[in-house]
Amino acid sequence: MxxxxxxxxxxxxxxxxxxxxxxxxxxxxxxxxxxxxxxxxxxxxxxxxxxxxxxxxxxxxxxxxxxxxxxxxxxxxxxxxxxxxxxxxxxxxxxxxxxxxxxxxxxxxxxxxxxxxxxxxxxxxxxxxxAGGAAFAEAVAPGRGAPFAEAAAARADRVRELMAMARGNPRYRAARVLAFSGTELTAGSLLDAFAPxxxxxxxxxxxxxxxxxxxxxxxxxxxxxxxxxxxxxxxxxxxxxxxxxxxxxxxxxxxLAAGLFREAPLPETTLPVHRLAGGRPQQARVRLPGEPGRFASMNGRELLLCHQYAGAFDDRAVPLDSAMTLDGGTLPVEVGGRPASCRTGALPPGAYRIGLRASTRGPAVALFPPDPRAPAVRVPLEGPAS
The missing domain is CATH 3.30.420.40 (ATPase, nucleotide binding domain)
Incomplete structure (x- = not known):
């Protein structure tokens, strides 16, 4: 299950x-x-x-x-x-x-x-x-947000009633709504704090x-x-x-787990790779996986993007047959088989795992450094060239 x-x-x-x-x-x-x-x-x-x-x-x-x-x-x-x-x-x-x-x-x-x-x-x-609960609680009761939240949850009906009354009639703004930790809050103070x-x-x-x-x-x-x-x-x-x-x-x-619904799939995105293998030119199109925990791979190993980098990745030497270098700050990705703009900008030196990830502004190439605590680098896909 x-x-x-x-x-x-x-x-x-x-x-x-x-x-x-x-x-x-x-x-x-x-x-x-x-x-x-x-x-x-x-x-x-x-x-x-x-x-x-x-x-x-x-x-x-x-x-x-x-x-x-x-x-x-x-x-x-x-x-x-x-x-x-x-x-x-x-x-x-x-x-x-x-x-x-x-x-x-x-x-x-x-x-x-x-x-x-x-x-x-x-x-x-x-x-x-x-606009979150923590920010509102801090605005209402600085340094006492947690006890405020507990008190408001315990007396939700009173909070709702008195705030509604004060919203309709200013005479109720002075009505005491909550008392906790030596703090008293009126309906007017809650209305004023919630307005933004x-x-x-x-x-x-x-x-x-x-x-x-x-x-x-x-x-x-x-x-x-x-x-x-x-x-x-x-x-x-x-x-x-x-x-x-x-x-x-x-x-x-x-x-979603039951298969009744699914998130719309990300577009098929590949990274054309050109290299010499045994003295002969080799071309491949490496798929960029869109699921967390999955990264581009080649020759049975994760493909690493190396930028001004020569060293180890996860305590391993970077294998030359599964590494590529960044050329001119641009990744030559293809979306649906057509070239797409993907500019990395000022990328810090390092070796990066490569994946495709969803975002609220559309899919993006994501570059992940060796340290899992370090921020990834999000590179927006600007769509296929027309």
Whole structure:
């Protein structure tokens, strides 16, 4: 049985069969023990990851490390959270366009997804750390964000009622809503602190709704999920959103694991390699794998891109028959058999594994240095030359 995971910045959710387990996300070095203890048996896992991880080198490296950690439990696949939430929404409402608002502790994101049959494509996305629960809690109660979050969750009905009353009538702004750790908060103070968060949330969704209006098809359905979405003011700021609850991503990951849906595939991307072998010219087209944990390979070994580098990789000497050098800061990739622009810019010296990875702004070539803690280098694909 394939287990579905959603490892969030604050909360980890596991769905294995009909059993759902929820616990605070532990530090990275304790994650494998926590997961192994929560799962009934080791086996394949599908894990939803934040889509914004895929947009920069730090996030790409973090994604690879998480994949390596999960591989210790069994075979592992990673899917984007927006696609996972869209899968759960499509199970309830059918195919179509979905505007996903994922409000979490570390930040909030919005993603425009199109569901056609089994395929889910992320069209565009936004992410705002300042719109997350942690940033809001710090703004409300500096240095006491955790006790505020606990108090707000325990008295959610009171928070919702008094904030709504103060929004409609200024006389209620002075009403005391919460008291914790020697701190008292009024309805007015919560409204004032949440106003910039609401502006960020509605702004992200408005941008993507505008993008959706320029595409064919019906207007997207807005859906809301994430742990911070349980704070009453989040849903109140998005009155037209369908509330999927905080577990939508892990349930959607289970739909993807079951084969009911799949993320739209990345384009077939290859790297033409020209070299001398036995004194004779040799040409090959090496496929760039798009899955975390997989990299371009040649002659049974990973193909390494060497830039101003002569040394070892993972304590091994770099084999000359599985290395290539960077020429003029450009990788000669082909997308669908046609040359595409792929400029690496100022690449630090080193030897890099090469892969293709998804991102919210389209597929990109990703270069991974030997140290798994070091940021990857994301090189956007600008599309085939016309």
């Amino acid at each position: 394939t287990a579905a995971l959603d490892v969030g910045s604050a909360t980890t959710r596991i769905l294995s069969g009909s059993s759902r387990t929820v616990f605070p996300t532990p530090p990275p070095d304790e994650l494998i023990a926590a997961l192994a203890g929560a799962l009934a048996a080791r086996g394949p896992v599908v894990c939803a990851v934040p889509d914004h991880w895929r947009d920069d080198g730090e996030g790409l490296a973090r994604q690879e490390r998480l994949h390596g950690t999960l591989q210790r439990l069994g075979s592992a696949a990673l899917v984007g959270r927006f696609a996972a939430v869209a899968a759960e929404a499509a199970m309830r409402h059918g195919p179509g366009a979905y505007l996903v608002c994922d409000a979490g502790a570390a930040g909030a994101g919005a993603g425009l997804c199109e569901v056609a049959g089994e395929s889910i494509r992320l069209v565009d996305a936004r992410y705002e750390p300042a 968060v609401a502006a960020l949330l509605t702004g992200m969704l408005a941008e993507l709704a505008g993008a959706a209006a320029r595409r064919p098809g019906a207007s997207p359905r807005t859906v809301l999920t994430g742990g911070f979405a349980e704070f009453p003011a989040v849903a109140d700021a998005l009155p037209d959103a369908d509330r999927l609850g905080p577990h939508a991503a892990v349930h959607g990951a289970a739909r």
